[in-house]
Amino acid sequence: MTTTTHGSFIIERRYNASPERIFAAWADPKAKRAWFAEGEGWDIRSYELDFRERGTETSTFRVAGGNNPFPPNTTFSNDTVFNEIIANERIVFTYSMARDGMRFSISLATVELHAADKGTRFILTEHGAFFDGADGVKMREQGWQELLGKLDEYLAKAN
Numbered sequence: 001m002t003t004t005t006h007g008s009f010i011i012e013r014r015y016n017a018s019p020e021r022i023f024a025a026w027a028d029p030k031a032k033r034a035w036f037a038e039g040e041g042w043d044i045r046s047y048e049l050d051f052r053e054r055g056t057e058t059s060t061f062r063v064a065g066g067n068n069p070f071p072p073n074t075t076f077s078n079d080t081v082f083n084e085i086i087a088n089e090r091i092v093f094t095y096s097m098a099r100d101g102m103r104f105s106i107s108l109a110t111v112e113l114h115a116a117d118k119g120t121r122f123i124l125t126e127h128g129a130f131f132d133g134a135d136g137v138k139m140r141e142q143g144w145q146e147l148l149g150k151l152d153e154y155l156a157k158a159n
Contacts, residue, residue, distance in 0.1 A: 004129055007137025011124045013148055017155045019088045019113035019120045025151060025158075026091060026111070027051045035154035036147060041065055045075070055082050057095075075100055089113055097135070104134035124148070 015022055025031045029049040037047045043064040049057045057080040063070045080095040091111040096103050107128035114121040124144060130136050 003132055005131075005136060006127070006129055007140075008125070008127045009137055009141045009144075010126075011141065011144055011148065013122045013152075014116070015120045015122055015152060015155060016118070017120060019115050021155060021158075022113055022120050022122065022151070023088045023091075025154060031154070031158075032057075035150040037061065039150070041067060051082065051085070053082055053085050056080060057082070057093075070099075077101075099134065103131065105130045105140070107140070122148070 025035065029047075029051070032049055032051075033044075033047050037044050037059050041064055043062045045060040045062060047059045049055075051057070058078065060075060060077045062076075063072050063074040065072060077098045078095060079098075080093050082091065082093045084090065084092040090113070092109070094106065094108050096106045098104060105128055107126050109124065109126040112123040112125075114123070126140065126144070128137060128140060130140075
């Protein structure tokens with residue numbers, strides 16, 4: 001018997017970069033790969049970004065060690081469709097994730113960028129459906145917290 005769990009979360013952050021710089025870090029394939037896909041303990045098998053409305057982002061990555069909580073050689077994939085893009089203000093996308101070829105979630109996410117005090121107030125909202133006990137809203141939120149921390153590091157280095 002299959003199961004589906006639904007969950008939502010909101011992450012708010014403050015970045016010391018303009019909405020334009022943050023938007024560019026999402027829109028440029030090289031920049032997005034640097035903070036979103038690359039990381040210790042992961043072997044990137046493929047990464048492609050077509051950042052436009054109805055465009056896609058796809059990636060496949062394998063566990064390669066490090067402090068990763070997943071067994072070595074586990075393969076994950078991420079398939080994204082960008083539903084709405086308003087430059088420097090909003091990105092709305094849907095995405096599914098799979099582990100070893102088995103889909104375990106589908107989500108709708110919105111990124112909002114608001115100029116604030118020489119920086120940006122960043123808001124990520126996600127609504128997800130998580131299948132058969134895999135992943136879950138707490139683990140997904142933790143994953144986004146880590147990725148958004150990497151975005152902060154990327155923006156600081158790119159400065």
